[in-house]
Amino acid sequence: LAKTTQPISMDSYEGQEVNITCSHNNIATNDYITWYQQFPSQGPRFIIQGYKTKVTNEVASLFIPADRKSSTLSLPRVSLSDTAVYYCLVVNSGNTPLVFGKGTRLSVIA
Amino acid sequence: GAGVSQSPSNKVTEKGKDVELRCDPISGHTALYWYRQSLGQGLEFLIYFQGNSAPDKSGLPSDRFSAERTGGSVSTLTIQRTQQEDSAVYLCASSLVQLLRNEQYFGPGTRLTVT
Numbered sequence: 001l002a003k004t005t006q007p008i009s010m011d012s013y014e015g016q017e018v019n020i021t022c023s024h025n026n027i028a029t030n031d032y033i034t035w036y037q038q039f040p041s042q043g044p045r046f047i048i049q050g051y052k053t054k055v056t057n058e059v060a061s062l063f064i065p066a067d068r069k070s071s072t073l074s075l076p077r078v079s080l081s082d083t084a085v086y087y088c089l090v091v092n093s094g095n096t097p098l099v100f101g102k103g104t105r106l107s108v109i110a
Numbered sequence: 111g112a113g114v115s116q117s118p119s120n121k122v123t124e125k126g127k128d129v130e131l132r133c134d135p136i137s138g139h140t141a142l143y144w145y146r147q148s149l150g151q152g153l154e155f156l157i158y159f160q161g162n163s164a165p166d167k168s169g170l171p172s173d174r175f176s177a178e179r180t181g182g183s184v185s186t187l188t189i190q191r192t193q194q195e196d197s198a199v200y201l202c203a204s205s206l207v208q209l210l211r212n213e214q215y216f217g218p219g220t221r222l223t224v225t
Contacts, residue, residue: 034212043201043216044153087152091212097143097169098214100152
């Protein structure tokens with residue numbers, strides 16, 4: 001599976017938009033880009049997945065350029081409760097074990 | 111509905127003892143995974159069960175680790191002769207068989223401390 005690279009940490013003030021970029025230069029044709037969120041003392045939680053262009057749900061937006069070698073998770077108007085670790089993963093279709101990196105630790109400041 | 115549950119939530123054991131960690135997946139989910147997370151690290155895959163197929167054990171770090179899944183539901187991860195480096199949070203996840211998305215639902219984890 002393609003390896004991903006993302007910033008180790010980010011800080012943001014409440015109410016701001018946060019963009020976390022992930023690079024996955026070796027992504028394969030049948031791979032999808034997936035983001036998970038993990039709060040302290042909890043297991044990760046799926047937040048969004050995409051293949052190309054833009055995907056939006058009630059939590060976030062995911063922007064994927066045409067070459068798919070990177071992606072950007074966008075969190076609109078973050079609040080203190082968005083403080084968490086965000087993992088970018090590249091996954092195949094089907095049920096296979098997920099490969100997690102160290103993620104991006106987002107700290108939201110009042 | 112109920113999510114993935116794990117027990118115990120915390121386990122402290124002495125070096126050399128055996129421990130058993132339990133996972134109850136979401137009802138109807140055919141795939142079950144075990145991961146572990148050391149302090150400040152990402153998740154490390156351990157073992158994967160899919161239906162009645164032979165489990166994928168490629169992530170188990172040593173032969174002291176084993177897991178079983180009875181009746182396609184509950185799973186138990188066993189660590190024999192625990193070592194201090196086994197201290198970590200052990201996470202279980204389950205998912206439906208889906209061609210896309212591969213969305214895994216994680217339990218809260220069991221925090222294992224080996225003294």
